[in-house]
Amino acid sequence: MAPTPDITLYFLGASRAIRIAWLLEELSLPYNLEVSPRASNGLASPEFKAKIPTLLGKSPAVKDGDIVVQESSAIAEYLCETYDTQGRVLPREPKARAKVREFMAAAEGTFMLHALPILYARWRLPKPAAEYLPEMEKGLSANVHNDLNWLEAELSDGKEGGGGETNKFLVGNTLSAADILMGFSIEFIFTRKLGTDGGNWPRVQRWLDGIRESESYKRAVEKTGYSL
Ligand SMILES: N[C@@H](CCC(=O)N[C@@H](CS)C(=O)NCC(=O)O)C(=O)O
Structure with a gap:
């Protein structure tokens, strides 16, 4: 108990x-x-x-x-x-559990790791270096694009080639700790536009909108x- x-x-x-x-x-x-x-x-x-x-x-x-x-x-x-x-x-079944934990780890260890340096550069770059900020953000955005492209592919029920419907959840058919942990990272990256210029991730946006509807x-x- x-x-x-x-x-x-x-x-x-x-x-x-x-x-x-x-x-x-x-x-x-x-x-x-x-x-x-x-x-x-x-x-x-x-x-x-x-x-x-x-x-x-x-x-x-x-x-x-x-x-x-x-x-x-x-x-x-x-x-x-x-x-x-x-x-x-957090499923007990080892394979589902491993996938949920993969996203939980990636929420901080990949997505926030790549997005936060952009925010820190905006906050902390000394004034004389400010002219380099756009170039710096562009360079740092490559990793963010890569991460979001991965999530976009994960959210396609066809996976390969990007076809098919958008999955409602990252793992399985119900809300898991993967969605909860990743939800903040993606909302943060999208809201603060951290390295998102030039990209389009409609499945990620739909998934985020969907999970935010939960009671x-x-x-x-x-x-x-x-x-x-
Ligand atoms: N990796 C940590 C990050 C914790 C963290 O940096 N929290 C921020 C808020 S999102 C904070 O407490 N900032 C306030 C401060 O540093 O004064 C986690 O996932 O909990």
């Missing part, structure tokens, strides 16, 4: 923490929210960071009884392994006030 949850989610506004609120809603788990808007510099305020019980002070972080977990993918795995006893969003996502948005 699953233990009784005693979960607090540390939720920074407009952040990856929406993944965890969504997952908690999807699993119908009760949780307390510690929400904070971003400070004027776009980061977490020192007061909010001080509340988060990790040395990194990043969001999301989750405290559940006597355990604290950070890193959205690790938090999602912890919650699924502890409370998703039916394997609904659990809407509840998470309403409770947290999330908006990018």
Whole structure:
């Protein structure tokens, strides 16, 4: 039997923490929210960071009884392994599980890894170097295009050649942790236009629109006030 949850989610506004609120809603788990808007510099305020019980002070972080977990993918795995006893969003069957975990890993380790340097360059490039920004973004966008092309192909039920209908979900016929983790990465990349110039990924857009229609996502948005 699953233990009784005693979960607090540390939720920074407009952040990856929406993944965890969504997952908690999807699993119908009760949780307390510690929400904070971003400070004027776009980061977490020192007061909010001080509340988060990790040395990194990043969001999301989750405290559940006597355990604290950070890193959205690790938090999602912890919650699924502890409370998703039916394997609904993280399947038990090894092949389906491997595919879900592949997308969970790629959400941070591939998509955010390639997109964030573009945002950081916009924020941090010193003024005298600003004229190089467009060229730099163009160079960095090659990886983002490659990643999105992969996702576009994964979402075709014909896979090869791009024909066929758009799959509703990344793995199988129901919402999984793959969709939840990847959803934020893609929304972030599309909304901030991080390396997307010159590309077109209609299946990815349709999939994103579709998963954002789920009731659990809407509840998470309403409770947290999330908006990018
Ligand atoms: N790889 C981490 C990234 C965590 C992270 O960088 N969170 C950002 C928000 S999306 C944050 O806390 N930024 C606030 C700050 O650094 O002050 C994860 O997947 O959870």
